[in-house]
Amino acid sequence: MKNRIPNKSPNALFEPVQAGSLKLANRIVMAPLTRNRAGPGLIPGKFAVKYYAQRATAGLIIAEATQISPEAQGYADTPGCYSDEQVAGWKRVTEAVHSRGGKIVVQLWHTGRISHTKFQPGNRAPVGPSAIRANAKTFLASQGFVDVSMPRALETSEIPGIVADFRNASAHAIEAGFDGVELHGAHGYLLDAFLRDGTNHRTDAYGGSIENRARLILEVASACAEAIGSDRLGVRLSPVSTAGDSHDSNPQALFSHVVERLSPLRLAYLHVVEGETGGSRTSLPFDYDALRSRFDGMWMVNNGYDRQMAIEAIASGRADLVSFGRLFIANPDLVERFAQNAPLNAIMDPATLYGGGSHGYTDYPALGESVLATDAVA
Numbered sequence: 001m002k003n004r005i006p007n008k009s010p011n012a013l014f015e016p017v018q019a020g021s022l023k024l025a026n027r028i029v030m031a032p033l034t035r036n037r038a039g040p041g042l043i044p045g046k047f048a049v050k051y052y053a054q055r056a057t058a059g060l061i062i063a064e065a066t067q068i069s070p071e072a073q074g075y076a077d078t079p080g081c082y083s084d085e086q087v088a089g090w091k092r093v094t095e096a097v098h099s100r101g102g103k104i105v106v107q108l109w110h111t112g113r114i115s116h117t118k119f120q121p122g123n124r125a126p127v128g129p130s131a132i133r134a135n136a137k138t139f140l141a142s143q144g145f146v147d148v149s150m151p152r153a154l155e156t157s158e159i160p161g162i163v164a165d166f167r168n169a170s171a172h173a174i175e176a177g178f179d180g181v182e183l184h185g186a187h188g189y190l191l192d193a194f195l196r197d198g199t200n201h202r203t204d205a206y207g208g209s210i211e212n213r214a215r216l217i218l219e220v221a222s223a224c225a226e227a228i229g230s231d232r233l234g235v236r237l238s239p240v241s242t243a244g245d246s247h248d249s250n251p252q253a254l255f256s257h258v259v260e261r262l263s264p265l266r267l268a269y270l271h272v273v274e275g276e277t278g279g280s281r282t283s284l285p286f287d288y289d290a291l292r293s294r295f296d297g298m299w300m301v302n303n304g305y306d307r308q309m310a311i312e313a314i315a316s317g318r319a320d321l322v323s324f325g326r327l328f329i330a331n332p333d334l335v336e337r338f339a340q341n342a343p344l345n346a347i348m349d350p351a352t353l354y355g356g357g358s359h360g361y362t363d364y365p366a367l368g369e370s371v372l373a374t375d376a377v378a
Helices: 048-054 084-099 156-175 190-195 215-228 251-265 288-292 307-315 326-330 334-340
Strands: 017-019 022-024 028-030 060-067 104-109 137-140 144-147 180-185 233-237 269-273 299-302 321-324
Touching (some): 028 334, 048 084, 060 084, 104 156, 190 215, 215 233, 269 288, 307 321
Parallel strands (some): 060 104, 104 180, 269 299, 299 321
């Protein structure tokens, strides 16, 4: 792998960079954020165009996790990227972002066992690597938070269909005008669940050894790279996060293998969640520098970063890109606020994070603005 050369410039966070085929205006990335506001048909909701366009000054927007198929859904009102109507809805979003000079990719997921029979066609059981129920909850519009359903183990013969769904959704994403695709290989969802020995008890070619457990994510990445070009493809991993009841006996060895095998694909970037998702960055011991040494490409970091931490990560050469989640929810102009070292908006109301209308979604003020009353009550 190539040597890492510290940038040393405190302004590097705000300077242009090339990530695969993506020419980014800065190194500040909007992380994928599930907001549960898709409309009927799981089409991006009516406020999504404005929401993403407001944040187009990010070097890169990673749009919210988006289903690859009807069976991939695990939460209420999350969008898809498999129907013509969904593609048309996303096209309105990408056109708005591009009109403001932004770049946007979409995160594609299959939620796997983090789902409920209510979301599955025919009320069937969701699927996972093994028939092991997750200690996790999902949200049903009619009932609130409920335990996820008991999954069934995917048959070996069904796995090529999962790979094909990812491939087809990635092609649909490019048709919708996205600049690329990020594969959701984190947080206990299907690709991550196959990786972990805590959730994968299979005895076929997709279970047992690290090499076998990594087979699915590598097949999916290869198929999507072939479909859209590896220079437009990213992958997100969360080595030690327990989100989605995710756990493994030896994450360092597991993710070292995965990253080594992903590196030859020459991805646009690798997106790594450090520590516990939304929590401690040191929840379990893990050597992220050693992991990065196994990847020859753009390295994006996430989880709990603030302005100064991001500046230091880029200037030291420890990372090439930094993604921010909640800070972008409350600050559509986060790049400008960081550049000026200006105060940041706080989250208005936690109740507006998931579901609802424009309030807490498109009515956060930019610098010099106040909350728009018309948005607040829409």
